[in-house]
Amino acid sequence: MSNGDLFYICGIALAVSAVLFSFLGLRAKEFPGRFGVLIVLWFVLLIGGTTTYSVLHAQDEETAKAAELESANEEITKEEASPIEVESEKAPAPKPEPATGAPGDTLQLAASPSDLTFDKTSLASKPGKVTIDFDNPAALEHNVAIEQEGKEIAVSETLTEGKTSVSADLAPGTYAFLCTVPGHAEAGMEGVLTVR
Numbered sequence: 001m002s003n004g005d006l007f008y009i010c011g012i013a014l015a016v017s018a019v020l021f022s023f024l025g026l027r028a029k030e031f032p033g034r035f036g037v038l039i040v041l042w043f044v045l046l047i048g049g050t051t052t053y054s055v056l057h058a059q060d061e062e063t064a065k066a067a068e069l070e071s072a073n074e075e076i077t078k079e080e081a082s083p084i085e086v087e088s089e090k091a092p093a094p095k096p097e098p099a100t101g102a103p104g105d106t107l108q109l110a111a112s113p114s115d116l117t118f119d120k121t122s123l124a125s126k127p128g129k130v131t132i133d134f135d136n137p138a139a140l141e142h143n144v145a146i147e148q149e150g151k152e153i154a155v156s157e158t159l160t161e162g163k164t165s166v167s168a169d170l171a172p173g174t175y176a177f178l179c180t181v182p183g184h185a186e187a188g189m190e191g192v193l194t195v196r
């Protein structure tokens with residue numbers, strides 16, 4: 001039984017006693033008579049009890065409130081302490097470039113010594129690390145790049161009268177090979193690279 005319950009019981013008993021004894025006092029001429037001392041004691045006990053439990057009950061409530069406050073504070077502290085979820089942690093990792101790891105083919109490509117053309121308009125390789133060995137015998141500078149849907153994947157150095165190469169790890173698909181020197185691809189230095 002809590003102090004609160006005891007407080008209410010004493011309070012109710014006090015009220016009931018007060019009404020009862022007033023009623024008796026009105027009705028009985030002899031009242032309180034020899035019961036006087038007992039009645040006084042009874043009221044002293046009830047009033048004492050009511051007061052005591054009232055104080056204890058109030059203290060209980062204070063304690064409960066303090067505990068509530070403390071847990072609320074802890075909650076706030078926890079929220080502050082827990083780092084804000086970093087969006088990037090949740091975001092899916094960017095899809096890596098398809099890397100087959102397999103060895104692809106080494107292809108041969110040469111520029112024309114006089115025209116803006118390659119010696120081939122199509123190349124084919126199996127998937128993996130595809131290398132294009134490029135020979136430019138002309139005095140005009142050329143290179144060879146590998147692209148897919150207009151996005152450059154790899155490009156060789158640009159050179160005159162020499163050999164170079166370009167490599168890329170390619171998944172099955174259709175790619176383009178071209179010379180990126182302005183105007184050269186448009187003039188004809190491009191072709192299709194098929195990987196499968």
Ligand SMILES: [Cu+2]
Nearest residue numbers: 142179181184
């Ligand atoms: Cu070129």
